[in-house]
Amino acid sequence: MQYDYSKNKDEHPEPINADVKGLIPEWLQGTLIRNGPGLFSLGETRYNHWFDGMALLHSFTIKKGEVTYRSKYLQGDTYNSNMQANRIVVSEMGTMAYPDPCKNIFSKVITFLSHTIPDFTDNCANNIIKYGNDYHATSETNYIRKIDPMTLETQEKVDYLKYLPVNIVASHTHYDKEGNSYSMGTCIAEKGKTKYTLFKVPGGSGSDGSPPLKSAEVVCTVPCRSLLTPSYYHSFGMTDNYFVFIEQPLKLDVLKMATAYLRGVNWASCMKFHAEDSTLIHLIDRKTKKEVGIKFYTGAMAVYHQVNAFEDDGHVVFDVICYDDNSLYEMFYLDKLKEQMGADTMYCKPKCKRFVLPLSDMVCCVTGEDLVKLKYTTASAVKEKEGKVLCQGEGLCDGVELPRINYNFNGKKYRYSYMCCVDISPVATKIVKFDAETKQKIEWTGGDCFSSEPVFIPRPDAVDEDDGVVLTCIINAKPVQGGFLLVLDGKSFKEVARACIDVDFHMDMHGYFIPDIKTLPRPPKTARSNTPHISTF
Numbered sequence: 362m363q364y365d366y367s368k369n370k371d372e373h374p375e376p377i378n379a380d381v382k383g384l385i386p387e388w389l390q391g392t393l394i395r396n397g398p399g400l401f402s403l404g405e406t407r408y409n410h411w412f413d414g415m416a417l418l419h420s421f422t423i424k425k426g427e428v429t430y431r432s433k434y435l436q437g438d439t440y441n442s443n444m445q446a447n448r449i450v451v452s453e454m455g456t457m458a459y460p461d462p463c464k465n466i467f468s469k470v471i472t473f474l475s476h477t478i479p480d481f482t483d484n485c486a487n488n489i490i491k492y493g494n495d496y497h498a499t500s501e502t503n504y505i506r507k508i509d510p511m512t513l514e515t516q517e518k519v520d521y522l523k524y525l526p527v528n529i530v531a532s533h534t535h536y537d538k539e540g541n542s543y544s545m546g547t548c549i550a551e552k553g554k555t556k557y558t559l560f561k562v563p564g565g566s567g568s569d570g571s572p573p574l575k576s577a578e579v580v581c582t583v584p585c586r587s588l589l590t591p592s593y594y595h596s597f598g599m600t601d602n603y604f605v606f607i608e609q610p611l612k613l614d615v616l617k618m619a620t621a622y623l624r625g626v627n628w629a630s631c632m633k634f635h636a637e638d639s640t641l642i643h644l645i646d647r648k649t650k651k652e653v654g655i656k657f658y659t660g661a662m663a664v665y666h667q668v669n670a671f672e673d674d675g676h677v678v679f680d681v682i683c684y685d686d687n688s689l690y691e692m693f694y695l696d697k698l699k700e701q702m703g704a705d706t707m708y709c710k711p712k713c714k715r716f717v718l719p720l721s722d723m724v725c726c727v728t729g730e731d732l733v734k735l736k737y738t739t740a741s742a743v744k745e746k747e748g749k750v751l752c753q754g755e756g757l758c759d760g761v762e763l764p765r766i767n768y769n770f771n772g773k774k775y776r777y778s779y780m781c782c783v784d785i786s787p788v789a790t791k792i793v794k795f796d797a798e799t800k801q802k803i804e805w806t807g808g809d810c811f812s813s814e815p816v817f818i819p820r821p822d823a824v825d826e827d828d829g830v831v832l833t834c835i836i837n838a839k840p841v842q843g844g845f846l847l848v849l850d851g852k853s854f855k856e857v858a859r860a861c862i863d864v865d866f867h868m869d870m871h872g873y874f875i876p877d878i879k880t881l882p883r884p885p886k887t888a889r890s891n892t893p894h895i896s897t898f
């Protein structure tokens with residue numbers, strides 16, 4: 362079964378009514394917005410990499426058992442400039458755009474000079490972030506684009522650099538029960554320093570009409586291991602008292618980036634996985650805003666998605682999807698995807714691993730001691746000299762990506778994650794519910810179809826962690842038949858309903874569910890001390 366990653370997809374800005382088969386629970390009301398690349402060639406030009414494609418937003422609005430669908434290209438500056446020129450004129454991570462050979466020599470020189478200090482793309486094709494009451498399409502440059510979550514209209518361009526010293530910002534954000542958002546960015550070589558900055562955007566900020574980022578506060582900064590080779594990261598972990606930041610040996614070479622345009626290479630070629638390096642794990646105390654004084658590290662790994670993190674009996678436990686190299690990015694070059702699709706070969710398989718960071722007083726422990734005292738994990742953290750602790754992860758399961766959880770359990774002890782299965786080819790034909798306690802998996806597969814990231818929506822008043830539904834957008838392998846939004850029961854992982862839409866969906870990355878305010882989930886009635894909170898995520 363093959364999916365054509367380089368096919369340009371049509372937008373459907375007018376709402377389309379779905380044909381619903383089965384029964385959508387009456388409490389499930391709201392809009393699932395999803396984001397991903399949808400256009401890969403324009404005129405004579407084409408993008409090299411799937412992540413570079415122009416952002417196509419789509420949404421499923423669920424109301425009283427009915428579903429309406431719409432999709433719309435993000436009309437940012439990048440989109441408008443490309444469309445106007447009928448060619449790709451703005452560079453992306455994997456594609457460097459060069460002047461039109463028909464342009465005169467003067468304008469060519471200007472373009473060249475302006476690219477040595479480039480203005481970055483606002484083609485935000487990766488995720489959706491909520492700051493204050495505003496929703497934004499995001500990638501990882503300093504620009505995000507505000508959107509209308511109901512019509513998918515593109516609104517203001519927001520420049521992080523106006524409010525915070527961050528050149529690159531991770532496209533995954535965390536939210537707390539008060540509606541505050543937490544993000545993380547890198548400030549490259551400013552005043553001779555490169556640092557990672559965690560910042561908070563207060564919930565409700567921007568209600569006076571100003572951009573919510575105007576109220577952003579720096580929570581803490583972590584100095585980078587080296588001035589000119591900051592680590593790449595795509596997400597981080599958050600518990601009630603800590604942030605977990607993985608400084609991995611997948612690094613950007615800033616000097617190479619500064620000369621990339623002149624050398625005729627893309628920016629991605631300036632990102633390298635250093636297999637000989639270690640991975641540093643930073644644990645930041647949210648109260649003191651400082652790192653805990655223990656140097657946790659593990660072997661070289663590449664992580665894009667953290668599943669969850671929580672505190673348990675003097676330890677911080679966190680689960681991640683990790684790789685032994687940077688082959689995930691390499692795999693998504695469009696030429697490679699074409700080759701691999703037929704061959705059923707796979708890049709280095711992703712592994713879901715659990716790491717445990719002991720918070721014990723290091724003075725009382727002896728060198729060589731495993732400081733992990735939790736009975737339910739084989740993860741270890743061995744004390745070494747000079748306050749260093751070597752962590753070894755426990756393999757939870759293999760061949761999974763795009764993890765989602767019941768976000769009410771973010772930062773809490775949890776059991777279930779919902780993920781795409783990527784066993785043998787670069788496209789997911791199955792999704793899985795994984796139980797981290799029993800290690801049991803329940804899979805859903807629909808035969809001739811490809812599934813997107815599964816999003817868990819808790820039932821209002823739910824007590825159990827898996828009481829709710831899982832929504833996933835299914836692409837039909839035979840595009841003429843259209844796709845559907847699949848609604849699975851969170852507990853049994855069995856189909857509850859599907860909303861069929863006569864549209865050839867695009868493969869997307871991430872989504873965000875906005876519940877109708879009237880149906881906001883309330884905290885579960887439970888006696889647990891770590892009572893999960895209300896979230897709209």
Ligand SMILES: CC1=C(/C=C/C(C)=C/C=C/C(C)=C/C=C/C=C(C)/C=C/C=C(C)/C=C/C2=C(C)C[C@@H](O)CC2(C)C)C(C)(C)CCC1
Pocket residue numbers: 412413453454481482487500501502503528529549595613618628665689762763781782783787788789790811812868869870
């Ligand atoms: C700002 C700036 C720069 C520019 C930075 C730029 C252009 C950054 C762009 C960053 C982007 C677009 C990052 C995107 C990251 C995306 C990630 C990590 C995506 C992961 C996707 C996964 C795991 C996909 C999984 C799958 C999908 C989607 C479909 C399924 O069927 C199969 C499966 C599960 C494999 C410079 C040049 C570095 C200079 C400094 C300053």
Ligand SMILES: [Fe+2]
Pocket residue numbers: 532533595665666871
């Ligand atoms: Fe992601």
